[in-house]
Amino acid sequence: MKKLILISLILALGISFAFAQSIYGLRAGLNISSFGGDSEMDSKIGFNGGLFMQYRVHPMLILQSELNYTQRGAQDELSIMGVKTEIKQTLHYAELPVYLKLDLGEANLKFQPYLGPELRYLISAKKTSKVGGDESSGDIEDITDMDFGLGLGIDMVFNTNMLVGARYSMGLIDISEDSSDVTNNSIMINLGFLY
Secondary structure (H helix, E strand, O other): OHHHHHHHHHHHHHHHHHOOOEEEEEEEEEEEEEEEEOOOOEOEEEEEEEEEEEEEEEOOEEEEEEEEEEEEEEEEEEEEOOEEEEEEEEEEEEEEEEEEEEOEEOOOEEEEEEEEEEEEEEEEEEEEEEEOOEEEEEEOOOEOOEEEEEEEEEEEEEOOOEEEEEEEEEEOOOOEOOOOOEEEEEEEEEEEEEO
16 A cells, blocks of 8 residues: 555656656765664665656746655664674665755856655665674564655755755654654765756
8 A cells, every 4th residue: 555655646746747847867875874763873874866857836946856765774883792793774765755946046056955855665674783703684674664754955056967965854753663763864965967
């Protein structure tokens, strides 16, 4: 059912903009992600990348929808009875954010601050443990399939079709199915191309 909802949302957005004058683009970069709430784990570096579409609704306002793949999660390093232990949790998401952007500046240099909701669907969740020289990995079972958050960021567009951007993505719902309170948070830095 959740997959059907996500596919329906993607199709609805695609069809609604299909006949409009739109600009398309690609972006990719790094995530510095962590868990908020009850988690005490450290930040982890991951990858983000995807496609986006911009539709101008006003001379200074742009509606931007994206379809992204993001790696989120956290890691921890500790010593148990003198043995170094490393734990990494990596969450792989298909993400559908929709942002409202301001378009400020001239043709060759524009600043585009934005804000909007983010819907994420969990593709897989993996946990890797390294104790001394032994490493093991497996699936994480107690993570919800759907996540919802809020994105706040800014893109700088230069030479009319190149962009560099930074975004803070804040999780708004608990992704843990057990009694703890855990949210997804991430700082994303990326490069992109408009065509």
